[in-house]
Amino acid sequence: MRTVDLIQKKRDGHELSEEEIAFLIDGYTKGEIPDYQMAAWAMAVYFQGMTAAETAQLTMAMVRSGEQMDLSGIPGVKVDKHSTGGVGDTTSLLLVPLLAAAGVPVAKMSGRGLGHTGGTIDKLEAIPGFRTELTRDEFIDQVKAVGASIIGQSGNFTPADKKLYGLRDVTATVNSIPLIASSIMSKKIAAGADAILLDVKTGGGAFMKTLDDSIKLAQAMVAIGTEVGRETVALITGMEQPLGSSVGNALEVKEAIEALHGLGSPRLQEVALTLGSHMLVLGRKASDLAEARKTLAERITDGSALAKLKELATAQGGDASVIDDPSLLPAASRVEVIPSGEDGYVQAIEAEEIGLAAMMLGAGRPTKEANIDLAVGIVLHKGIGDAVKKGEPLAELHVNSPEPVVAEVVDRVIRAFTLSSQPVEKPPLVYAVVSKNGVERLDGVRT
Ligand code: URA
Ligand code: CA
Numbered sequence: 001m002r003t004v005d006l007i008q009k010k011r012d013g014h015e016l017s018e019e020e021i022a023f024l025i026d027g028y029t030k031g032e033i034p035d036y037q038m039a040a041w042a043m044a045v046y047f048q049g050m051t052a053a054e055t056a057q058l059t060m061a062m063v064r065s066g067e068q069m070d071l072s073g074i075p076g077v078k079v080d081k082h083s084t085g086g087v088g089d090t091t092s093l094l095l096v097p098l099l100a101a102a103g104v105p106v107a108k109m110s111g112r113g114l115g116h117t118g119g120t121i122d123k124l125e126a127i128p129g130f131r132t133e134l135t136r137d138e139f140i141d142q143v144k145a146v147g148a149s150i151i152g153q154s155g156n157f158t159p160a161d162k163k164l165y166g167l168r169d170v171t172a173t174v175n176s177i178p179l180i181a182s183s184i185m186s187k188k189i190a191a192g193a194d195a196i197l198l199d200v201k202t203g204g205g206a207f208m209k210t211l212d213d214s215i216k217l218a219q220a221m222v223a224i225g226t227e228v229g230r231e232t233v234a235l236i237t238g239m240e241q242p243l244g245s246s247v248g249n250a251l252e253v254k255e256a257i258e259a260l261h262g263l264g265s266p267r268l269q270e271v272a273l274t275l276g277s278h279m280l281v282l283g284r285k286a287s288d289l290a291e292a293r294k295t296l297a298e299r300i301t302d303g304s305a306l307a308k309l310k311e312l313a314t315a316q317g318g319d320a321s322v323i324d325d326p327s328l329l330p331a332a333s334r335v336e337v338i339p340s341g342e343d344g345y346v347q348a349i350e351a352e353e354i355g356l357a358a359m360m361l362g363a364g365r366p367t368k369e370a371n372i373d374l375a376v377g378i379v380l381h382k383g384i385g386d387a388v389k390k391g392e393p394l395a396e397l398h399v400n401s402p403e404p405v406v407a408e409v410v411d412r413v414i415r416a417f418t419l420s421s422q423p424v425e426k427p428p429l430v431y432a433v434v435s436k437n438g439v440e441r442l443d444g445v446r447t
Contacts (some may be wrong), residue, residue: 003027003037010044018057025061029160035167042164042173050178055220056227058178062186065160069109069136069192074143076105079283080193081275082184084201084208084217085117087355088242088380091199091272092120092150093256097308098276100147101299104283107143108150109191113364113372116355118252121152126250126329126374130318146315147308157190177213181220189230195282196225198234199275202431204350206239211431218434226436233278236432237271241349241384244268248363248377250329251398257326260306267383271429273297278433330375332398338410340388344419347384353416354378357409361401376400378413385426388419 001023027033071078096106113119121132132152142149161183168174188196198221202214218234225232244265246255258264277292286292299305310320322328358364362373381393395413399406433440
């Protein structure tokens with residue numbers, strides 16, 4: 001087989017065979033196929049697309065390029081969750097203990113934040129002592145004993161994806177649905193779960209800006225999961241504004257704790273319950289969504305989900321007293337309130353801008369190597385559709401930065417808000433459910 005022939009075949013719009021795709025991915029991972037040929041192939045895919053069979057074969061070739069987590073020693077259906085990246089999205093911190101309290105084992109590998117989006121591993125490190133690096137055996141044993149564990153990615157998972165994603169980033173080939181879908185699904189499949197729930201964000205703060213593109217990406221990922229025997233369901237959820245009220249690591253832990261008390265941002269609560277209900281059904285612990293939602297609501301009101309978070313934190317070396325008393329979490333030296341300059345209704349809050357503003361305060365990483373400040377961030381006091389009076393707080397900044405930086409961030413947050421003189425309808429939280437049965441468009445709850 002010659003690489004140049006495979007590039008030409010794809011360039012001319014033909015379907016590659018499983019052997020041909022494996023040849024490209026193995027050769028590229030081993031360094032036998034050079035970057036320039038792989039770049040040419042990626043560009044051919046960008047223009048010609050891939051069939052569902054090719055996309056699944058590419059995914060599995062990338063899965064086979066490295067280690068795979070073996071969760072078979074853990075009884076039950078293991079369900080993983082992936083979000084395409086949001087702002088103020090603390091759902092994982094809430095869902096992991098909630099699902100574990102409802103009997104679904106969760107063995108979760110999570111990432112750190114980059115750019116305007118946050119990462120679960122950074123948030124967990126706001127709990128003093130919390131160890132996000134466990135050995136494989138510690139990880140598996142904890143899921144067996146406690147029902148859940150969350151660790152950072154370590155080890156050699158999907159090296160082919162790492163290399164190819166890096167190449168796509170500098171050759172203008174990131175934005176291809178089969179390449180994105182196979183990249184995300186290869187990492188989830190290598191992480192070992194039996195079933196996968198995807199939270200595909202749509203809107204200004206998301207990777208996919210339009211509902212149609214978000215649905216296409218979700219369909220591609222569900223098709224891969226179905227093809228390779230990992231049941232996959234995707235929800236399309238809104239990122240027209242940050243999901244919860246808090247953006248910043250310790251602030252988001254505090255918000256997750258509030259949510260496990262049944263308090264705090266109704267948007268976060270609603271999206272978490274919707275995602276969680278699907279996960280409970282995928283995990284075979286509920287026969288339908290209504291039953292699942294009832295079970296999860298009970299695990300919140302009876303305190304067992306919160307108790308599970310404490311158990312999880314303690315098992316990983318964390319100081320669970322911060323969960324009883326969130327005022328013990330890392331706190332910023334000052335709080336700067338941002339008042340509204342006018343009366344009106346909130347029409348938009350650019351999520352990406354809020355994420356970048358929090359990053360400027362030190363809550364997020366401009367580059368992979370940057371250090372972050374766990375204490376700082378932004379708390380929004382208003383969401384889309386809320387009425388606001390002149391002088392009322394739009395948001396507050398939790399800061400440790402010098403004054404000129406704070407002034408710049410204040411400006412940025414004010415600019416992220418658009419106010420209207422007319423009442424504004426709240427956007428839907430969940431737009432669609434994509435499963436092997438097709439696409440169900442919703443116009444459900446708006447809170
Ligand atoms: N996220 C990924 O992991 N891969 C992509 O290709 C795009 C977004
Ligand atoms: Ca604006």
